[in-house]
Amino acid sequence: MKKSKQFWLFIIAAVLVYTVVQVLIANGSMNQFYSNTLIFVAINIILAVSLHLVIGITGQFSIGHAGFLAVGAYVSAIVTMKLDLPFFLAIIVGGFVAALAGLIVGIPSLRLKGDYLAIATLGFAEIIRIVFLNIDYVGGAAGMQVSHLTTWTYAFVCLVITIIVIVNFTNSRHGIAAISVRENEIASDAMGINTTYYKVAAFAIGSFFAGVAGALYSHNFYIIQPGQFGFLKSFDILIFVVLGGLGSLSGAVLSAILLTVVSTYLQGYPETRMIIYSLVLILVMLYRPKGLMGTMEITDYFKLWRTPKGGGQHGK
């Protein structure tokens, strides 16, 4: 009952945000720059939330997320540009191929732990990038022309679907199993949870949405090149999750919004932007190693406000 109330509130809020922005874009009071920034914010939120599922919920430290973004971007670009199929199909195909890539990468590498897993995912992402670099069909190093098809509607619908799926996954039996893997893999193994299955499942779902984000990304930029999907892109996504709080979905969303807006304004000064990013990473880790929000969600803060007044039912 309470859960469904929250769900409908979320849907109403989403429809409201969508309508306001869509009306503003349609009647021309929001210019190209702002609407593009909003689309970019939506793409980054999808990326942040998909990586949040892998790092924050399942506790598998992957720093190769840009590889799956690249798979989604290239596959969807092939679908629209070479095969002349509609864009929504390209988004779905991009997502599924990225999920497949996630399975291929995840099944061998998720047996590794901690640092080794991080390095292996980094290695896989680089291999994916080098493969695209060497395929002439997609333009090699020069890149591939893609027409601009991403609109606010596409970006927002994908964003809402991503959040609903990931929230539902997290609250389901599977999500709780994934959290137990994060908290203590050996203990959850001993409790009879198939840890490998949940790790691979979370990884594949995360890759799917990274692929969806890739499809939106490539159709928003006119051109895609393998160079856009290097380490730095992976670190960009990582910082959303780390800053927001490892394990907090709303934290990831908020930090994705904040950092995208900040970096849009710092576009003219790329090195300043990277210096700020790196200082943020270091300072957050030194003074608040769980990220700004830890594992709390925004809704938890509302509850914290309410409890002192209402008293009594301290939910534990």
Add this chain to the structure above:
Amino acid sequence: MEWIQQLINGISLGSIYALIALGYTMVYGIIKLINFAHGDVFMVGSFIGFYSITVFGLGFFPALIISMAACALFGVIIERIAYKRLRNATRIAALITAIGVSLLIEYGVIYIRGAQPEAYPDVFSNRSFAFLGAQISIQSILILSVSVVLMILLQFIVHKTKTGKAMRAVSHDTEAAKLMGINVDNTISATFAIGSALAGAAGVIFGVYYTKIDPLMGVIPGVKAFVAAVLGGIGIIPGAMVGGLVLGVVETVVSALGFSLWRDAAAFVILILILIFRPSGIFGKNTREKV
């Protein structure tokens, strides 16, 4: 006799990887941290060497020594400021901090001096001689001998000096070492100093050998040196040397066979194969996980 030529190129490249890998492996052996910033210490060392040759007009060996000393200091500063507080933090927190430090050094250098590359000055004559039908330049012989001397020096420090003994003790069991009266903090700093000095030397050698340096040059050799360290068995010093040489030779062979664009992928393929089939590396022993 082209393959002898390629083998020598591979060994030269491999000895650079090996020098960087030593720093990774020593730091990992002692505090279990993948020091992502290590590749950037290598870059800083290369630039220090460059400026001491061009601005101060020094020769190769003084530049090498200045660069090693400066990098040792730099490594200790990084450790004291960023990593010391993280001794008891989670592994992920330490790893993220290391990534942050790495980005900070790269973009700090770009901020100070711009992103444009520099051409390393010629410090050796480009003479070469024929050996078994292959053309071997004096340069590659010198580079190789410098790396070999440094590795022997490292073996001496680790096995014959008090600091080296302390380092081995801390890496074996930090708590027990502390109880035996070893100053763990200073030992860890010494490890960072030695590892960073080797990276600085590798930076100067890299500059002389490949002649082009830029602020992001440390990223790829850094990751590959890490691959070399994992290949040899991370935490094991001879393993890093062998791993570096093997990786250098494999990369050169891949390029020589005509797949030069796939060269970077070769290192990562090796990494993944090693991680999946023998995560403890060539020289590593299998350890059982305790609950």
